[in-house]
Amino acid sequence: MPDLLLELLSEEIPARMQRRAAEDLKKLVTDALVERGFLYEGAKAFATPRRLALHVAGLPARGDAVREERRGPRVGAPEAAVQGFLKSAGLSSLDQATTVTDPKKGEFYLAVIERPGRETLDVLAEILPGIIKSFPWPKSMRWGAASAQPGSLRWVRPLQSIVATFGPETETPDVVPFAVEGISAGTTTRGHRFLSPEPFEVRRFDDYVPALERADVILDADRRKDIILHDAKDLAFARGLDLVEDEGLLEEVAGLVERPVVLMGSFEERFLEIPAEAIRATIRANQKCFVLRKSGSEELAPAFLLVSNLVASDGGAAITAGNERVVRARLSDARFFWETDKATKLEDRLPKLDAIVFHEKLGTQGERVARIAGLARRIASDIDVQFDLDLVERAARLAKADLVTEMVGEFPELQGLMGRKYATLQGEDPRVAAAIEEHYKPLGPSDRVPTEIVSIAVAMADKLDLLAGFWSIDEKPTGSKDPFGLRRAALGVIRLILENGLRLPLLDGPIWDAFDELPGKSVAILDLSSVAALDALDEDTELTDPRAKDLLAFFADRLKVYLRDQGARHDLIDAVFALPGQDDLLLVVRRVEALGAFLATDDGKNLLAGYKRAANILRIEEKKDGRAYDAEPDAALAASGEPEERALAEALTATREEASAAVAAEDFSGAMRALSRLRAPVDAFFEKVTVNADDPALRRNRLLLLNALRAATREVAEFSRIEG
Structure with missing residues (x-):
């Protein structure tokens, strides 16, 4: 079957945009084809620094003819309905429609719409110009004289040529006939800007890839990455060194070269006095080069690997020498920063934070540090009342001091890490030094979570101050x-609590402490141990700032995300959060786990079915009667009724007490076991007892029994939120 080859050649595309742009091109073209009924066998997009390319395989040469029957209004229907039918069916009059008789509905109009199949080449010529003109670049530009015209082409960099061919493997493909801003689609492209600048012809994808390689262009970005990685490892091994792998840098460098050549440069041993992280940041950020380690060691070697886009006649000697000069200059700057920073203690830098605005509405960095220090003390005390709180406050006070160092000013990504090094050199307690680095953690789902109390307290305080501040x-x-990274901050707090097994209720502790540290105390400090759910505060609760409710709901949503990522069912999470006072995240997780295990058993499944039946009956009868059946059932009346009625009443009383006691003891598995004993009496009740009895008193009491079942299950979860 015929294939499509599309190439858009331009000036250099930023490396960070290439992979997304290739996927966007594939999606836009294939979606447009499928929308028009043109299915395909496969599609793959590619990107190099100067081109986007797309290969769509297995397209039909011509679309299928379409025959559609469209039913219209009844004969004799209002004129507006008839005209709407004619317009939608593309008919000029009712003479072009037929009349069909339906035995039940009478006569109605029917339009038979037949559309001949279209040539795929014509459809491509129709859709490709619009896709190119509206391509979703994050940033784009206009160029040339036409750029002054409204609606002129925007592209990431000036577009130079378009290759667009379509046809079967056994024949010469046709050029897709279209043009964009004076650039006509054709068969001419170019290779490497310097090594193979001459134009050449391409017709189909199978010829296109090898032709580019002969022109010193490797089309596939993943293949360029593989070449760089393997050549880098081989070159390092040959010199007795190990490559420090860096996936982000590898992706970026693969987007900077079309013909990668790996070379090795070196620098003087004296620069190894600089912290390894600073050396790596300097070489990576400024020169896009990889650092090397001494074989079998974590110690850096005085060498680096660069990736050239040229096969140089001198073997790369001049390119390497030029990079070495720049690396030496950059490392000299880093060494100066290092030596300068060591001369001033972190605590002596704190006054400078008072001159740095964190946010115009939230004060300076100095004011924020003071809030974090106070909050960290409270959190540490909640974790361990015997802990040395002065140590925690010391760590919090110094945590942001490295922001005003020369090294972090040049390389912001080293914040925290350089602070730890400076603190260690200045003789700070190792736990304080560690907390200065670790208080930013965890930065993502795969990042390490701090485990020492000092680090935990400062990290949590930093994140909660951020959340409370921006909520206020x-x-x-x-x-x-x-x-402001608030979702990441909330997930960080959740991970700090759960992965360290902390019993730290949010409602009655850290969240309110965080608001209390803010200027003006935007939220009242309340005893919220009896407040309903995270996402539904009691309406009678007095708050000076209603945004507190939003922040609590936000934490609930973030915890749901975290637990779903761990494999928990979303409906079970909702069922637990719907209960009052679910602010102890560790207990929430344990309750969800126990509930999931219970519902996986036959007893759990059957009890859930019984609950839903009871809830449905109550909903219907409460709506019909205009009242809620939420009182306690009459035990004596139940005892005088059917045996199954009496058995259910007795089981509900015992089960509710047992489940409540188990929950109070935080024995959620025990609470589930208690509920499991309701299965038999619930099944028997529904099998033998008529709820809507003729006797009004008996009917009311049986409905109250169903409500008691609903209340018993609420000891462990809100079963109405559970699916199934």
Whole structure:
């Protein structure tokens, strides 16, 4: 079957945009084809620094003819309905429609719409110009004289040529006939800018890839990455060194070269006095080069690997020498920063934080550090009342001091890490030094979680101050936008609590402490141990700031995300969170786990079915009667009824007490076992007892029994939120 080859050649595309742009091109073209009924066998997109390319295999040469029957209004229907039918069916009059008789509905109009199949080449010529003109680059530009015209082409960099061919393997493909801003689609492309600048012809994808390789262009970015990685490892091994792998840098460098050549440079041993992280940041950020380790050691070697886009006649000697000069200059700067920073203690830098605005509504970094220090003391005391709180406060006070060092000013990604090194050199307690680095953690789902109390307290205080602060000024995340990283901060707090097994209720502790540290104390400090759910505070609760409710709901949502990622069912999480006072995250997780295990058993499944039947009956009868059946059932009346009624009443009383006691003891598995004993009496009740009895008193009491079943299950979870 015929294939499509599309190439868009331009000036250099930023490396960070290439992979996404290739996927966007594939999706836009294939979606447009499928929408028009043109199915394909496979598609793959590619990107190099100067081109986007797309290969769509197995397209039909011509679309299928379409025959559609469209039913219209009844004969004699209002004129507006008839005209709407004619317009939608593409008919000019009712003479072009037929009349069909339905035995039940009478006569109605029917339009038979036949559309001949279209040539795929024509459809491609129709859709490709629009895709190119509206391509979703994050940033784009206009160029040339036409750039002054409204609606002129925007592209990431000036577009130079378009290759677009379509046809079967056994024949010469046709050029897709279209043009964009004076650039006509053709069969001419170019290779490497310097090594093979001459134009050459391509017709089909199978010829295109080898032709590019002969022109010193490797089309597939993943193959370029493999070449760079393997050549780098081989070159390092040949010199008795190990490559320090860096996936992010590898991806970026593969987007900077079309013909990768790996070379090795070196620098003087004296620069190894600089911390390894600073050396790596210097070489990576400024020169896009990889650092090397001494074989079998974590110690850096005075060498680096660079990736050239040229096969040089001198073997790369001049390129290597040029990079070495720049690396030496950059390392000299880093060494100066290191020596300068060591001369001033971290605590002596703290006054400078008072001159740095954190946020115009939340004060300076110095004010924020003071809030974090106070909050960290409270959190550490909640974790271990005997702990040395002065040590925690010391760590919090110094945590942001490295922000005003020369090294972090040049390389912001080293914040925290350089602070730890400076603190260690200045003789700070090792736990304080560690907390300075670790208080930013965890930065992502795979990042390590601190385990020492000092680090935990400062890390949690940093994140909670961020959340409370931006909630107090109504700067919450919206949709996909989260410029201040508040979702990440909340997940960080959740991981700190759960992965360290901390019993640290949020409602009655850290969240309110965080608001209390803010200027003006935006939220009242309350005893919220009896407040309903995280996402539903009691309406009678007095709050000076209603945004507190949003922050609590935000934590609940983030915990749901975390638990879903761990494999927990979303409905079980909702069922637990719907209960009052679920602010102890560790207990929430344990309750969800126990509930999931219970519902996986036959007893659990059957009890859930019985609960839903009871809830449905109650909902119907309460709506019909205009009242809620939420009182306690009459035990004496139940005892005088059917044996199954009496058995259920007795089982509910015993089970509720046992489940409540188990929950109070935090024995959630025991609470589930107690509920499991309701299965038999519930099944027997529904089998033998008529709820809507003729006797009004008996009917009311049986409905109250069903409500008692609902209340008993609420000892462990809100079963109405459980699916199935």
